[in-house]
Amino acid sequence: MQIFNTKVGWKEEFIPQQPGFVRAYVCGPTVYDYCHIGHARTYINFDVLKRYMMASGLEFLHVQNFTDVDDKITARAVEAGLAPLALADRFIEEYFRDMDALNVKRATVYAKASDYIPKIVGITEDLLKKEAAYRSGNTVFFDVGRAGGFGELVKDIEGSVKDRLEKGTKRGPFDFVLWRQGGENEQAWESPLGRGRPGWHTECVAMAITNLGETLDIHWGGMDLIYPHHECEAAIAKALTGKTFVRYWLHNNFVLMTGKKMSKSTGRLVYIRDVLKRHSPEALRLFLLSKNYREQIEYSEERLAGAERSLESIMGGARAAMDWGRGPEMSDCVKEYSGMFFNALDDDLETGQTLALLERLSWEMTGGSKGKDFTGAAKIYDAAESILGIRLGR
RNA sequence: GCUAGGGUGGCUGAGCGGUUUAGGCGACGGGCUGCAGACCCGUUACACUGGGGUUCGAAUCCCUACCCUAGCUCCA
Numbered sequence: 342m343q344i345f346n347t348k349v350g351w352k353e354e355f356i357p358q359q360p361g362f363v364r365a366y367v368c369g370p371t372v373y374d375y376c377h378i379g380h381a382r383t384y385i386n387f388d389v390l391k392r393y394m395m396a397s398g399l400e401f402l403h404v405q406n407f408t409d410v411d412d413k414i415t416a417r418a419v420e421a422g423l424a425p426l427a428l429a430d431r432f433i434e435e436y437f438r439d440m441d442a443l444n445v446k447r448a449t450v451y452a453k454a455s456d457y458i459p460k461i462v463g464i465t466e467d468l469l470k471k472e473a474a475y476r477s478g479n480t481v482f483f484d485v486g487r488a489g490g491f492g493e494l495v496k497d498i499e500g501s502v503k504d505r506l507e508k509g510t511k512r513g514p515f516d517f518v519l520w521r522q523g524g525e526n527e528q529a530w531e532s533p534l535g536r537g538r539p540g541w542h543t544e545c546v547a548m549a550i551t552n553l554g555e556t557l558d559i560h561w562g563g564m565d566l567i568y569p570h571h572e573c574e575a576a577i578a579k580a581l582t583g584k585t586f587v588r589y590w591l592h593n594n595f596v597l598m599t600g601k602k603m604s605k606s607t608g609r610l611v612y613i614r615d616v617l618k619r620h621s622p623e624a625l626r627l628f629l630l631s632k633n634y635r636e637q638i639e640y641s642e643e644r645l646a647g648a649e650r651s652l653e654s655i656m657g658g659a660r661a662a663m664d665w666g667r668g669p670e671m672s673d674c675v676k677e678y679s680g681m682f683f684n685a686l687d688d689d690l691e692t693g694q695t696l697a698l699l700e701r702l703s704w705e706m707t708g709g710s711k712g713k714d715f716t717g718a719a720k721i722y723d724a725a726e727s728i729l730g731i732r733l734g735r
Numbered sequence: 736g737c738u739a740g741g742g743u744g745g746c747u748g749a750g751c752g753g754u755u756u757a758g759g760c761g762a763c764g765g766g767c768u769g770c771a772g773a774c775c776c777g778u779u780a781c782a783c784u785g786g787g788g789u790u791c792g793a794a795u796c797c798c799u800a801c802c803c804u805a806g807c808u809c810c811a
Contacts, residue, residue, distance in 0.1 A: 350738085370811070383811040413809075494738095495807085501737035503807055517808075563811030564739080573808085594739075595805070606809055631749095636740065637805060643747080647759060654758085688751095697749060700758070 342397075342687045345635060347494050347567060347590040352689050355589060357558045362400045364553040365391070366587075367448070368545060368562035368570070371408040372432035373417045376439045377610040378629070378640055379563065379596045379603045385626055385730070386593050386634040386690065387561045388445045392728045393686050404552040405448040406545060407433050409455050410538055415527050425528045426455055439613040442622050444730045452548040454539075455528075460547040461539040462532045464581060465519045473580035477510045479522040481534060483542075485515040485576060493575035494590060495568050517573050519543055542573035546586075550578070560587040564594055565602075593634040603640065611640065623731050624649040630692040630729060651700055655725070658703020659733040662718035671717030678702050679721050692729065699725055 343352040357363045367387055370380055395401050409429035418425040433453075454461075465481055468474035473488040474481055485491060491498045498515065506514035522537035523529035529536050549557060555578070562571065571590060578586035595602045603610045616625055619642075628648035632638045671679065678698060685694035699721070706715050726733055 347739095368811070371809090377811085380811050411809095497737060499737090501807060503736085506808075515808080561811095564806070565810050567738085567807085569808040570810090592739095593811075595811080597805075600804075602805070602810085604810060643760085647747090650759070691751095693749085694751085697757080700749090704757080 342393075343689050344589060344591065345689050347592050348587070353589070355558075357399065358556060358588060361398070362402070363394055363558050364402050364556075365404070365559035365561065366545075366549045366553055366557050367403065367405040368560075368566055369406045369408065369451075370432075370436060371411050371413060372429045372436065373411070373414045374432065374605060375435055375612045375614060377603060377605070377612050378616065378625075379610070381439070381443060381613050381625065382596050382629045382634070382638070383561075383563050383593050384440060384445050385443060385629050386692070387591075388730060389630065389686075389692060389728060390559075390561075390591075390690055391446065392730060393690070396724075396728055401449070402553065403448040404450045404452060404549065406452045406454065406548045407436070408541065408544060409433070409453050410458075410528055410544060411541065412527075429453075429455075442617060443613065443626055444622065444732065446730075450552050452552060454544040454548065457544065457547045457551065458530045458532070458539065460551055461543050462520070462530075462534060464543055464547055464577070465534060465539070468519065468577070468580055471580060474519055475512065477512075479535070479537070480510070480518055481520040482511055482516040483519050483540075483573070483577060483580075484512060485517075486513045488576050488580040491515065491572050491576060493579070493586075494572050498572075501568070517542060517569065519577075542570060542577060545570070546574050546577045546581070549574075550582075555582045555584050555586070557587045559589050559591055561591045561593075564592045567592055594637050596629075597637055597639045598641075600639070616645065620645050620649060621652070623733075624652050626729075626731050627652050627655075627696065630731075631696055632693045633689065633691050635689070636693075651696065652731070654707070655696075655699045655703050655722075655731075656733050656735075658699065658706050659719075659722040659725075659735050661703070661706040662715065662722050663735060665715045665718055667719050668717065671720065672714035674713050675715055675717045675721065678718070679724075682721055682724060686728065695725070695729065 342355050344355045346353050370376060391401055391403060409426060414425050414429055418428040421428055465474065468483065474483050495501050508514050518540035520534045520537055520539055522535040528538050530538065575586055597603065598609050601609055624645060628645055631648065681698055682695050685691040702721065705713065706718060722733055725731060
């Protein structure tokens with residue numbers, strides 16, 4: 342299949358390093374709040390990619406993390422009067438509640454950053470030894486300059502950063518924290534680096550490499566993670582192993598609300614569970630798949646209502662398909678639709694096209710086209726359920 | 736500045752080389768209703784930013800210009 346690799350900036354044929362076996366890492370949420378529609382988009386689109394690849398016969402090792410070591414967690418835990426990790430665990434449960442409702446398949450392995458502290462410390466010490474990191478005050482920084490600079494994902498770092506960067510106590514403006522000695526109320530662990538906590542980027546490298554090996558086939562996440570998170574991860578991994586860290590970097594675009602990115606920090610967001618009070622999970626899933634994952638998608642109540650109508654018409658088609666039997670043979674017309682359905686998925690996961698096809702097919706079958714032969718159409722609806730993950734309630 | 740996407744009928748929004756329409760909203764006509772609403776049926780838009788090019792044929796591919804959106808060390 343063709344897939345858009347952020348590293349090169351265009352679509353490439355996807356070929357796993359080990360034939361028939363895919364190693365994939367997905368950046369999970371920082372667990373200090375409920376998930377919103379933007380999170381849903383990220384995990385649902387990856388879910389479809391995974392289902393499609395598995396349907397194509399690939400074995401799939403899917404590792405996903407929860408960031409449970411983070412200043413925001415500490416802050417929320419203090420507010421809630423809970424231990425930071427207790428707060429995090431609570432929101433991990435809520436994450437599963439939401440994703441299960443949306444029919445997102447579970448990962449093979451879920452990793453929590455707090456379980457990887459020794460590994461993270463080890464990596465940091467290793468980087469110090471390799472002189473890709475240095476101490477400054479109470480902090481260990483990654484030395485971007487000595488590690489050969491950025492460039493994995495952001496080709497022109499100087500030109501692409503909007504504002505002037507503060508250098509502070511760092512050697513270079515792009516250097517970032519690997520370990521910071523922490524205060525009393527914060528999450529902190531004893532280590533040879535001093536009692537403290539790790540930086541975000543090292544967490545993901547540790548979890549990915551431990552569970553998937555030094556080279557991943559796929560690393561998926563929201564576009565907002567390209568810089569700095571994924572760029573920093575790549576720099577760390579490169580300094581650490583010298584090997585290719587990620588073969589295909591995949592990033593999904595945002596969900597917008599009234600023209601701006603949905604985000605926790607701006608309060609411009611809708612929680613999954615609130616949408617599910619008004620709409621079916623199938624409609625939400627359909628809505629989020631109605632555009633290719635690399636396009637922006639505008640959220641609104643009207644669009645959700647539109648998705649609900651699309652769902653109804655597709656469900657009508659799915660019922661009509663039952664009347665044509667469930668035999669293995671397909672009419673020419675159905676073969677054509679089936680071919681287009683899989684071609685769309687094969688072309689960088691064009692889920693919007695698959696849904697358009699399903700709507701058109703449904704329209705034809707429920708009376709739009711008289712006299713055509715739709716023998717075998719049920720198989721297409723079966724594929725829609727198993728790959729797109731939208732239950733059609735037959 | 737850098738990166739990724741767009742510019743389609745009154746609006747929203749599909750379409751990804753060709754004959755038959757996306758769909759939705761709206762509008763119009765009708766049905767059903769004591770009237771309205773909801774609902775049902777029907778009618779309605781022959782549109783594709785400008786300029787080049789490829790082609791027998793382009794909204795659809797290529798080039799170019801203009802305009803728009805989002806993001807750019809909190810973020811999925």
